[in-house]
Amino acid sequence: MHLMASTVSFSDLGVERCLVQALDNKGITEPFEVQREAIPDGMLGRDVCCRAPTGSGKTLAFGLPLLSRCRRSRPKLPTSLILTPTRELAVQIYSVLTPLAAKVDLNVLAIYGGASYRTQIRALERGVDIVVACPGRLIDLMQKGSLSLEDVDIIIIDEADRMADMGFMKPVCDILDRCYPERQTILFSATLDDEVDDLVRRYLHDPVKIEVGPKEVSMDNxxxxxxxxxxxxxxxxxxxxxxxxxxxxxxxxxxxxxxxxxxxxxxxxxxxxxxxxxxxxxxxxxxxxxxxxxxxxxxxxxxxxxxxxxxxxxxxxxxxxxxxxxxxxxxxxxxxxxxxxxxxxxxxxxxxxxxxxxxxxxxxxxxxxxxxxxxxxLPDIEVGFFPPPDPKRKNRNQSSRRNGQRNHNRPQKNGGQRNGRGKRGGPHGRNQQNGNRRNGGTRNHRGGNRKGGKKSMKPNFRR
CATH class of the missing domain: 3.40.50.300 (P-loop containing nucleotide triphosphate hydrolases)
Incomplete structure (x- = not known):
């Protein structure tokens, strides 16, 4: 039975009181459509196949049932798994779920490439209840013996269509084959065709099918x-x-x-x-x-x-x-x-x-x-500003330097010229830039002195 949107609260959907309070403290009081549709069946342990666009509130739609049903884990044996196609999405999901998980005495670990293996392995050895992972790094850790999925009885597949676009379907299937057979599987995708449909037919058991929003990205607005x-x-x-x-x-x-x-x-x-x-x-x-x-x-x-x-x-x-x-x-x-x-x-x-x-x-x-x-x-906002120097910011040419592609003499703002770095003290050395810095020289940055220059105001571009 579906309640009218105006009368539904998270409590009505069966969400635990401590989680409802945590959401309320963040100003989240009324569930979005995808949450109203997906949470009740997720709380009952049913498989769910949901078509919903990015930005519709999917993380809480699968996250709240997961937090309510997740079991405590043993070392190297997580009990819940969330698969995502990208590092950025894994980090976003981790940041949303971690404070809520603390309210129900669960812990969360994000696993993705580009981060330290050692940190992730140590966390798994201590015991992690919920793993948010990209397929590649997860399989690497499984092959190293750092974790097993045999205890995973709740698995979430987020943005399955993008998994397919990025060629991750085979790794995803390999991962699903290693999870506990009698598991709950919840899948979210912007589309439910082709490879995603094959995945649903193969791995979801009598799923509840939910569709939220337009079938494709709306071009109308x-x-x-x-x-x-x-x-x-x-x-x-x-x-x-x-x-x-x-x-x-x-x-x-x-x-x-x-x-x-x-x-x-x-x-x-x-x-x-x-x-x-x-x-x-x-x-x-x-x-x-x-x-x-x-x-x-x-x-x-x-x-x-x-x-x-x-x-x-x-x-x-x-x-x-x-x-x-x-x-x-x-x-x-x-x-x-x-x-x-x-x-x-x-x-x-x-x-x-x-x-x-x-x-x-x-x-x-x-x-x-x-x-x-x-x-x-076009709208006429007319943003006109040159950013102030940020001494903490790394040179954006770093990746190009590694490949030997940096242009050392590219013209700069206000008629200046960027000097490449040669050996220390050489013709393009550190000590030769705009005077010897060790002897009191100042560093010229985008046409203005770092010392004594007029500080620009950095606007906030929120609209």
Missing amino acids: MQHLFWLIRGPMKTKIATEAVRKCGRSIVFCRTRAGVDRVGEEFEDNGLSVATLHGGLSQRERDRAMKRFKEGDCIALIATDVAARGLDVEDVASVIHYDPPENGKAYKHRSGRTARAGAQGTVISLVQKPQRKACQHIQRGAGINYRITPPDYSQ
Whole structure:
């Protein structure tokens, strides 16, 4: 029996009082639709197959039943498992569930690549009740003998469609085969076709099927612009679009492209964060934190790194490089216009890409003319600022330096020039930059002295 949304509380859904109180303390008092639909059956131990979009409240929809039913574990033998396609999503789920788990005397561990094996292994040896994991690192630890899944009797598969897109279905099946046979399985996915449907048929037993929201990413609240541009003007047009729109995600095809575009954006006076698979987990976490907290106006990212992102109030998505196909276009574009808000999606199209662009439009179910850039089509926020120096921030060229790709003499703001580092004391050495720093010299940073310079005000880009 389904109660009217206006009368339902978490207590009505069977959630424990201590968890209800913890949610109330966070200002979460009324369950979302996906939570109203999924929690009751999850609490009864039934298998659940739910189609729901990202950002609909899925984490609590599966997390609250999990916390209510999870058993205490033994060393190296977790009893509950949550599978996610990306590190970022694993961290998000971990951060939501950990404080709630403490209320019911359970502990949670996030397992993903890029983090210390030793830390994860030690936690497993002490005993972990709930593991939130990416398939690759989880299988690595299983092969090392650091954990076994034989006691796992509750398993959650989140964003199953993206697992399929990223080629994780075989590892997911291998993991499911190693779990306790009489388990509860809960699956969430934005779509329930192809490989996801095969997974449901093979591993879920008489599941309750729930569908929330539109079957696909809605294009209705998005303004779609396809701008024909010349290559040399690409970054200038993209930065101007971000200035007009505000908080934006910019998609590039490659890691090197992300690094290059990030530098070019900052050279044009915009503070950005970059996200790609070549960064360490700490660097990725720092980038996401800066973007979420409004410390930068744009996130420059690759497709894979941006999967699973759950960021509110993104005003625009810019396809700096074209997506692979119509499905990828919808995935990228779905980062804006969420929860009924409006959003702008801009595709930068060069002449040789026009045919491919039309093919992408057909795959996405849209049809728009490719026109010259027209800034009057954009909102006029006009962000104009150059970020102050941040001495704690690592040089964004780090990944390029490792590959010997750094441009040592790229022109800088206000006519300055970045000096590459040679041997200490050499012609480009540390001691030769803008005077000998050991002898009282100061370091010139983006055209202004670090000492005695006028401090810029850093705006918050929350909209």
